[in-house]
Structures are given as C-alpha cells and as structure tokens.
Amino acid sequence: MIQHPAILALMTASLIVSGLLLYAGWFGIRILKNWDLTSGSELQLNLERRTYLIATIVSYALLFQTISLFLYLYTADGLHILFTGAMCAAGTLQVNSYGYPTLIMKLINCLLAGSWLIVNHADTRGYDYPLIKPKYVLLLGLVLLVLAETVLQFNYFMHLKGDMITSCCGSLFGSDKPSIAGELAGLPYRIMRPLFFCTMAVLACCGIRLYLKGSGGYLYAALSSFAFVVSLAALISFIGLYYYELPTHHCPFCILQQEYGYIGYLLYATLLGGMIAGSSIGLLMPFRASPSLAPYLPRLQQRLILLSLTCYLLFTALVSYRMLTANFRLGG
Amino acid sequence: MHRALNRHRNILDFALSSLMRRKAKNISLFLVYTLIIFVIASLIFFVQALKREAALLLTEAPDMVVQRMIAGRHDLIPTRYAEKIGAIRGVSAVVPRLWGYYYDPVFQANYTLLVPDTEPPPPGSIMIGSGVARNLRIKTDDLVTFRSYSGMPLLLTVTAILPQHSELVAADLVLMAAEDFQAMFRMPKDVATDLAITVANPRELVTVANKIVEQFPDTRPILKSELLRTYDSLFDWRGGMMVVMLAVAVLSFVIFAWDKASGLSAEERKEIGILKSIGWETGDVLLLKFWEGAVISLTAFLAGVLLAYLHVFFSSAALFSHALKGWAILYPQFKLVPAVDGYQLSVLFVLAVLPYTAATIIPAWLAATIAPDAAMRS
Numbered sequence: 001m002i003q004h005p006a007i008l009a010l011m012t013a014s015l016i017v018s019g020l021l022l023y024a025g026w027f028g029i030r031i032l033k034n035w036d037l038t039s040g041s042e043l044q045l046n047l048e049r050r051t052y053l054i055a056t057i058v059s060y061a062l063l064f065q066t067i068s069l070f071l072y073l074y075t076a077d078g079l080h081i082l083f084t085g086a087m088c089a090a091g092t093l094q095v096n097s098y099g100y101p102t103l104i105m106k107l108i109n110c111l112l113a114g115s116w117l118i119v120n121h122a123d124t125r126g127y128d129y130p131l132i133k134p135k136y137v138l139l140l141g142l143v144l145l146v147l148a149e150t151v152l153q154f155n156y157f158m159h160l161k162g163d164m165i166t167s168c169c170g171s172l173f174g175s176d177k178p179s180i181a182g183e184l185a186g187l188p189y190r191i192m193r194p195l196f197f198c199t200m201a202v203l204a205c206c207g208i209r210l211y212l213k214g215s216g217g218y219l220y221a222a223l224s225s226f227a228f229v230v231s232l233a234a235l236i237s238f239i240g241l242y243y244y245e246l247p248t249h250h251c252p253f254c255i256l257q258q259e260y261g262y263i264g265y266l267l268y269a270t271l272l273g274g275m276i277a278g279s280s281i282g283l284l285m286p287f288r289a290s291p292s293l294a295p296y297l298p299r300l301q302q303r304l305i306l307l308s309l310t311c312y313l314l315f316t317a318l319v320s321y322r323m324l325t326a327n328f329r330l331g332g
Numbered sequence: 333m334h335r336a337l338n339r340h341r342n343i344l345d346f347a348l349s350s351l352m353r354r355k356a357k358n359i360s361l362f363l364v365y366t367l368i369i370f371v372i373a374s375l376i377f378f379v380q381a382l383k384r385e386a387a388l389l390l391t392e393a394p395d396m397v398v399q400r401m402i403a404g405r406h407d408l409i410p411t412r413y414a415e416k417i418g419a420i421r422g423v424s425a426v427v428p429r430l431w432g433y434y435y436d437p438v439f440q441a442n443y444t445l446l447v448p449d450t451e452p453p454p455p456g457s458i459m460i461g462s463g464v465a466r467n468l469r470i471k472t473d474d475l476v477t478f479r480s481y482s483g484m485p486l487l488l489t490v491t492a493i494l495p496q497h498s499e500l501v502a503a504d505l506v507l508m509a510a511e512d513f514q515a516m517f518r519m520p521k522d523v524a525t526d527l528a529i530t531v532a533n534p535r536e537l538v539t540v541a542n543k544i545v546e547q548f549p550d551t552r553p554i555l556k557s558e559l560l561r562t563y564d565s566l567f568d569w570r571g572g573m574m575v576v577m578l579a580v581a582v583l584s585f586v587i588f589a590w591d592k593a594s595g596l597s598a599e600e601r602k603e604i605g606i607l608k609s610i611g612w613e614t615g616d617v618l619l620l621k622f623w624e625g626a627v628i629s630l631t632a633f634l635a636g637v638l639l640a641y642l643h644v645f646f647s648s649a650a651l652f653s654h655a656l657k658g659w660a661i662l663y664p665q666f667k668l669v670p671a672v673d674g675y676q677l678s679v680l681f682v683l684a685v686l687p688y689t690a691a692t693i694i695p696a697w698l699a700a701t702i703a704p705d706a707a708m709r710s
Contacts, residue, residue, distance in 0.1 A: 003568060003569045003571075003572025003573055003575075003576070004568040004569075004571075004572050005375070005376055005379070005568070005571050005572055005575050005679050005683070006675075006679045007572070008572060008575050008576065008683070009679045009682035009683045010682070012682060012683060012686065012687065013682050013686055016686055016687065016690045019690075020690060020693070049614070049697075049701040052614045052615065052618060052697060052700065052701065053693070053694070053697040053701075056618055056622075056693055056696075056697060057693060060689060060690070060693060064682075064686060067678060067681070067682060068682070070678075071675075071678055071679070071682060074675055074678075078675070081557075081560060081561055081564055082561055082564065082565060124615075
C-alpha cells in the first residue's frame with residue numbers, strides 16, 4: 001500500500017463511519033423487532049432514547065461521508081503522478097478494479113445518508129413516529145452499503161502499487177472507446193444539449209407546480225433523479241468541453257483541478273444537493289396521509305422543493321454562464 | 333429559518349458560558365487537543381512543502397539523464413555516446429555533464445562539484461555555495477586548496493558566493509571549470525559523468541529512452557517524471573510512516589477525550605437535569621453538546637494549525653526535520669515557502685477532528701438522555 005497521509009485519513013474516516021453505523025444498525029434491528037409505542041416498558045423507553053443517538057450518528061456519518069467523497073476524489077487526483085499513463089483521477093481510479101466501484105458506493109451512500117436524515121427529520125415531527133419501520137429498514141441498507149464501501153476502499157488502496165501502468169482520461173473518456181465512459185462521451189451534444197436544458201426546464205415547471213398545488217410529488221422525485229443522471233451524462237458529453245475548451249476532452253475529473261478554479265466541486269455539490277432533496281420528496285409522499293404528519297409534511301416538502309430547485313438551477317446557471325463566456329463553440 | 337438560527341445562536345451562547353464555567357477540565361482537553369493537531373499539522377505541512385520544493389527544483393532538471401552502467405554500478409560515460417544519441421530522431425540536445433562529490437577531510441564535509449553547462453568559471457577559479465563558504469570560513473577572492481586525486485594540491489580562487497535564495501540546491505555546491513574538474517579527479521577528457529538529454533516532444537521520451545537502451549545496452553536512462561515520482565512517494569512514505577506512529581498518540585487522545593466527555597460531574601448532571609425540567613428536549617441538549625464539542629474542536633484546530641504553520645515555515649520544522657529530511661554535515665539552512673491549502677486542512681481535519689467527534693457522540697447522548705429527576709437528585 002502507498003503510505004500517504006490522505007490515504008490513512010480516508011481509511012480512518014471509513015473505519016470510524018463503519019464502526020458508528022454498525023453500532024447504529026445493531027440498535028436499528030432491536031428497534032425494528034421490539035418497537036411498540038403503546039408500551040411504557042423500560043425497553044421501549046430505552047429504544048426511544050436510542051433513536052436520538054442513531055439520528056446523531058447518521059448526521060455525523062453523512063458529514064464524514066461527504067468529506068470523504070471529496071477527499072477521495074482529490075486524493076485520487078493528486079496520486080496520478082505515481083502511475084504511468086495517468087493524468088488525473090480518471091487514471092488513478094482505473095489502476096485496479098476497486099477504484100470506480102468505491103467512488104460509486106461513496107456517491108450512493110452520501111445520497112442515502114442525506115435522504116435518511118430528511119426522512120428522520122420528518123418522522124420526529126410526528127408524535128407517533130409514523131416512519132419508524134421504513135426508516136430503520138433504510139438504515140440497515142445504508143449500514144451494509146457503507147461496510148461494502150469500506151471493504152472496496154480498503155482493497156483499492158491495498159492494491160495500489162507505484163509501478164502500475166494505467167490509462168489517462170483521454171483514452172478512458174474517448175468517444176471512440178467501447179466502454180460505458182466512452183459511450184457517455186460519445187453521446188452527441190446535438191441531442192444531449194437540448195435534452196439537458198429541456199430536463200431542467202421541465203423539472204423547474206414541475207417543481208413550481210408541486211410547490212403551489214402540492215401535486216406531482218412522485219413525478220418530481222423521478223424527474224429529479226433523471227435530471228441527476230442526465231446532468232452527469234451531459235457533464236461528460238459536452239459541459240466539460242466548455243470548461244476545457246477542447247473538443248476531445250470529456251474527463252469528468254479534470255474540472256476538479258486547480259486550473260479550472262476547482263469549479264467541479266461546486267458543480268458536483270449542487271447536483272448531490274439537488275438529488276438528495278428531490279428524491280426525498282418522493283420518499284415522503286406515501287406518508288402525507290398519516291394523521292400525525294399531515295399538518296407538517298407539505299411544508300417540509302415545499303422547503304425541499306426550494307432547496308432542490310435552487311441546487312439544480314444553480315448548476316444550470318453555472319453551466320450556461322460558462323457556455324456563454326468560454327472562447328469555445330460546439331458545432332459552430 | 334430565522335427561528336432555527338436563533339435557536340442555534342442561543343444554544344451556542346449557552347455552550348460558551350457552560351465551557352467557561354468548567355475552565356480547568358476544558359483547558360486541559362484543549363491543550364492536549366492542540367498538541368495533537370500541532371504535531372500532525374506540522375508533519376503534513378512539512379511533507380507538502382518539501383514535495384513542492386522538490387517539484388520546483390526538478391522543473392529545471394533535464395528531460396532525461398543517461399548513465400553508463402558497469403556490473404550494475406554507475407560508471408563514466410564516453411562522450412562519443414553523445415554524438416550517436418544526438419542523432420536519434422526527436423532528440424534536440426545532448427549535453428555531457430561533469431559532476432561528483434569531494435570529501436573534505438579537514439572539515440569532514442561532502443561538497444558537490446559541478447561543471448556548469450553555461451558560463452563555467454575560468455580555469456583556476458570557483459564559485460561556491462553559502463554552506464561551503466560558512467564551513468571553510470572563506471569569502472570572495474580568497475584562495476582554497478583542494479587535494480586532487482593525484483595527491484597534488486589544487487589551488488583555486490573563489491570568484492563568487494552563490495546567492496542565498498538557492499540554498500536548497502546550492503549550499504554544498506562548488507562550480508568549477510572542466511579542466512580543473514578533470515585535473516582534480518584525474519579524469520580522462522573523453523568521458524563525462526552522465527548525459528543530459530532534451531527531447532522536443534515530451535510524449536516521445538519513452539520511445540527515445542527505448543532506442544537509447546537498444547543502441548547502448550550498457551546505459552540506463554532516467555526520466556524526469558521518474559525522479560518526480562520517486563521524490564513524491566519518498567516524502568509521502570516518510571510522512572505516512574510518521575502518521576502511523578502518531579496513531580498511538582491520536583488513540584490515547586481519543587481515550588482521553590472519551591473519558592473527559594463521559595465523566596460528567598455532579599454539577600453538570602444537575603445542570604442538565606434543570607435544563608430538561610424547564611423544557612429543554614433531548615435534541616436541544618444534544619445540540620448543546622455538539623456546540624461545546626465544535627467550539628473546542630475548532631479553537632484547538634485553529635491554534636494547532638497556527639502553531640504548526642509557525643513551526644514549519646518560520647523555524648524550518650526544527651522538531652522533526654531530521655527524521656524527514658535526512659542528515660548531512662553541510663545541511664542547507666533553507667526556509668520553506670509558506671503555503672497551506674484546503675486539501676492539507678481536510679486531511680488534518682479527518683485525521684484529528686473526526687476521531688475526537690466520534691469519541692464524544694455516545695457520551696454526549698448519555699448526558700442528553702439523563703432523566704431530569706434522577707439528575708437533580710444525584
């Protein structure tokens with residue numbers, strides 16, 4: 001393994017998050033088994049107290065996961081110098097088969113932890129904890145995924161050897177390569193550009209309608225997930241080109257570098273925020289009818305719509321600004 | 333939104349006054365915490381600064397250096413190799429270099445002797461680094477005697493002392509003419525220490541290196557990127573080893589923090605009991621504990637980082653520079669260029685603040701879930 005302070009930091013963070021979530025998961029199982037709000041037993045009181053601990057643990061875990069996601073990307077980017085052929089994080093993550101799966105797991109875990117906290121926030125507002133069961137089932141899923149992520153990350157760093165040969169982003173995200181990344185890069189901008197802007201426009205309309213009338217929650221959540229995927233694909237297909245001002249450079253990682261003012265971090269943070277807030281609206285929809293949450297949930301959902309829309313619109317604004325001001329034009 | 337902010341502000345206010353009420357306990361925690369952050373931060377800043385220095389130095393280095401090998405050891409390379417290598421397509425310049433080390437038995441120090449490619453000093457004169465000048469206690473226009481390999485003394489005049497800003501490179505450097513160098517080491521005229529090669533297109537470097545090895549199987553080309561990579565991993569490795577060793581210190585600190593956080597005094601228990609009986613919820617007490625932790629973490633983080641900054645960039649990391657730099661009699665007294673970025677701070681945050689925060693979650697929850705009547709009765 002490469003002895004690098006940032007790698008040690010990432011391993012520490014993963015071990016801490018896994019340990020905390022395992023502890024939370026263990027009590028999650030006990031809550032799922034023994035929860036009975038009508039009972040005034042010692043066990044039930046104890047479990048009720050534990051819900052605070054679990055919520056605190058997941059809040060911290062989300063914070064640690066978010067830091068760890070960006071630190072992972074930045075470290076992968078910084079390590080590229082050690083591998084022949086790598087020019088940014090794209091190459092470093094390609095060094096062994098654990099790099100990209102770890103990144104994807106980190107992303108999923110951030111999204112899940114964020115959604116869990118929103119569901120938990122809603123749940124604590126109801127006097128009868130109406131979301132307790134689905135919430136703890138979701139928590140168990142999160143625990144398993146975080147453990148899997150820790151194992152993947154451990155394997156990734158253990159199998160990093162300084163003398164390995166890898167590929168640079170140019171060959172990984174080249175549009176002529178028969179890979180997923182290559183396919184994404186090869187998506188024609190003539191389709192992706194209108195698709196991206198149309199998705200954002202439809203999302204905005206749907207969001208405003210949901211905000212004002214309170215209908216179309218599932219549609220908004222689905223659209224928000226779709227917008228997340230489209231935005232990532234658009235980032236590889238054409239948005240990156242405007243930042244790099246190069247028609248062949250499709251890498252989604254180089255924008256995280258200093259040369260581009262670290263703009264990538266802001267872009268990815270807005271996408272993550274938009275997706276977490278947007279998909280949580282859908283998660284909360286089935287519980288709107290619950291009597292204890294009915295007076296509260298619509299207001300929370302309105303706030304989530306505002307947050308989600310702000311994030312996605314900020315992303316669109318940043319991208320549009322760059323497209324208008326860059327000395328680069330696609331397709332004349 | 334305004335209400336939520338107000339709630340946080342009020343609880344933070346209360347947390348500050350609560351911390352001030354238990355000065356002795358919190359100050360001891362703060363001091364240990366600051367010390368831990370100071371040590372880890374010094375390490376990270378120092379390693380990063382050294383890596384940056386090495387990278388800056390190597391920007392001046394040639395794209396590729398070709399050495400001749402005999403029985404696996406570095407040997408002198410015939411200058412006729414230079415002509416043939418120069419003829420390889422893509423090679424734009426080949427410069428035979430003369431350099432070596434001279435051990436001064438009187439002052440027990442090693443000097444690096446080098447014949448510069450451009451504007452070498454005239455025969456009989458040398459330019460020296462400030463470390464050499466300090467060691468030999470000489471100044472410009474003084475005479476220096478080096479003992480040559482033939483046993484004869486070589487008398488040289490110092491024409492200049494190399495400027496201070498290049499101390500890292502130049503502390504132990506002696507620049508001389510090729511004739512003096514050859515006389516000093518009894519070196520034949522048709523050999524060089526190695527060949528510095530410039531290639532017009534950096535992407536061709538590996539191809540050129542392969543061609544050189546094909547033509548001259550007794551040579552070893554070393555690419556600049558390989559040097560950079562070696563320096564980078566060397567410093568990271570040393571820094572990483574130190575962090576691993578410090579893990580024990582961090583662990584002890586975590587146990588200390590856990591102990592401090594879980595050992596609620598009777599007065600604290602009573603305070604929480606009163607707060608809960610006047611209407612504070614468990615969530616509010618948790619928030620209070622969060623703010624207490626955040627205040628201690630952030631102040632210790634700031635203080636530790638600040639002290640580490642002063643330590644590394646103003647005292648050249650006096651505490652552990654030897655462990656990380658290596659040692660030599662004529663060690664350059666260089667000042668590192670101060671630069672700290674978000675990356676280093678986030679690594680530090682994860683290494684020092686995360687374990688502390690994790691260690692205090694459960695004690696904070698235990699404190700927050702105390703039943704008011706039991707707390708007030710204790």
